[in-house]
Amino acid sequence: MLDDFFFRALFATLAVAAVAGPTGCVILWQRKAYFGDTMAHSALLGVVLGIILGLNPEAGVFGVAFLVAAAVVVLQRVSRLPGDTILGVLAHSTLAIGLVAMALTDNYRQYELTAYLFGDVLAVGREDLVLIGLGGLFGLVVLAVIWRPLVAATLHEGLAAAEGAKPLRNQLLYMALVAAVVAVGMQVVGALLVVALMIVPAAAARTLAHTPEQMALIAVLIATLSGVLGLYGSLWFDTPAGPTIVTVAAFLFLGCLAFDGGTQRLGRSQGVRRGVARAPEDDA
Amino acid sequence: MPAHDPGRPLVRASSIGVHRGGRWIIHDVNLEICPGEVMTVVGPNGAGKSTLLKTLLGLYRPDAGNVVRAPGLQIGYVPPTDPVQFDLPLTVRRLMTLTSPCPADTIANALGEVGASHLSGSQVNELSHGEFQRVMLARALSRNPDLLVMDEPLRGIDFSSEAEMYQLISEVVEHRGCAALMTSHDLHYVMSRTDQVVCLNGTIRCMGAPEDTVDHPEFHQLFGTRAEAYRHVRHQCQGESLDT
Structure with missing residues (x-):
C-alpha cells in the first residue's frame, strides 16, 4: 500500500493532522495566530540554509522557525516594542533574507520554489514517511506530557507557576512543536498554508467543544477529515493537494459555525420558553 | 494537610526587596505568616501589594533578602x-x-x-x-491548602455582594483552620476579621493587630479620612456592645 504515492500522501497528511490539531488549539488560546505565520514566513530561509549546510530542507526550516520563535520570546522580554510589531518585523525580514540568500547561492534555479510555497505531498517518499510518522508520534508524546501544565499556564501563568508548573520550559517545548509542524506540514500544504492546517480545524472545534481536551480531539478529527477529503478531492477535480485540503477545512469550519449558531438559537428560544435564566451573554 | 508546627512560620520574608523598571517596588519587607493566622495587606494603588504576594508565592525572585517557605507547604x-x-x-x-x-x-x-x-x-x-x-x-x-493566598478576592464584585463574599472567606478560613493572606481595600472587613494588618506602601508602614494599627499615625497617613471615619464607627460600636 505504501508503494502507492497516493497512500503515502494520505498517511503523511494524517500524521501531520494528528499533531496540528492540538497544537493549533493552543495557538488560538494564546492568540498566537500571527506567531505561527511569522514562523512560516521564515521557512524559505530555513530551506536555503538547510541546503547550503548540506542538511535536508526540513531540518533547516525547523531550526530557523524555532530560532525565530525564541527570538520573539526574548525580544518581547527585553524590548518595549509591542508583540505584533516584533512579529511583523521578523516575518518580513526573514522572508527577505531568505530570498536574498537563495539568489546568492550559485544554482538557485534548481530550487523548486513552488513546492515549498504550495507543498508537494504527492512527492513524499518512503524515507520521508518514516520520519514524518516517528516525528508525529514523538510530537504527540511531548504534547501529552506537557498538556496539563501548558493549558494551565495558557489560562494563568502565575497560577500555574505557583502550583508547580514550569511555564517557560513548557512554552519553549511547545514552540519547538509548532516549528516541527511548520517544517513537516510544509511538505503537505506548503509554507503559505501550513498555519491554516493548525488554525482552521482548531477554530472549527472551538465552536463545538466544552473543554480543552474535547477541542483538541475535535480539531484532530476535523483536520483528519479535511486531509482525507482534500486529497481525494484533489484527485477528483485535478487541483493541487495542499490548497484543496485547506479549502475543505474552511468549509468544515463554516459548517461548524452554522451548526453552533443554530443550536445556540434553539437553546435560547427553549430557555425563554421554559423561563430558564441564562448566564448573561454580554460579559461572555 | 501536612501538620505544621503552630509555632513555626509557614512563610518568612527577611528584608526582601523587588527591583523593577529602575525602582524598588517593595523594599525592606519583613514578615512571617504562622499556621492558622489571617493576614491582610492594605495600601494604596501601586503600593506593591501584588508584588509582595507574588514574591511570597515564589513567582518573583526577590532582588534583596530572601523568602523561606516551610517544607511541604501546600498553597491555594x-x-x-x-x-x-x-x-x-x-x-x-x-x-x-x-x-x-x-x-x-x-x-x-x-x-x-x-x-x-x-x-x-x-x-x-x-x-x-x-x-x-x-x-x-x-x-x-x-x-x-495550609495557606490560602488571595489577591484582590473582591475584584469586580458589586457592592451588594461584597459582604457576602467576605463572610464566605471568613467561614471557610475558620472552618478549615488554614492560614490566609490577602490584599483588601475594605477597612471594615480588615478590622473585623483579621489577626494581622499590614499597611504597605513600598515598605511596611505599620503592622499588628487591627485595634493597634488603627491608632497608628502611618495608618492615618495612608487612609486619611476613611481611617478617621472607621475609628469613629468602631468606637461607637464598642460603646453599644458595652451597653448591652
Missing part, C-alpha cells in the same frame, strides 16, 4: 483575574483539575463549601465575577 492561590480573560472552552469541573488531577468527591465538596455546586457544568467565561471568585476559591480549597 486565587490570582487577580477576570473570567472574561479566558479564551478557551472550559467547564468549572475542568477548571478544578487545572494544575493537577483531583478526585470527584473532593471537587464536589469544595464547590459545595462555597455554594457553587450548581455551577460545575457551566462554562467559566460565562460566570459573573462573583460566581467566578467563588469557583476560584473552591479550586484553591480543593488542594487542601
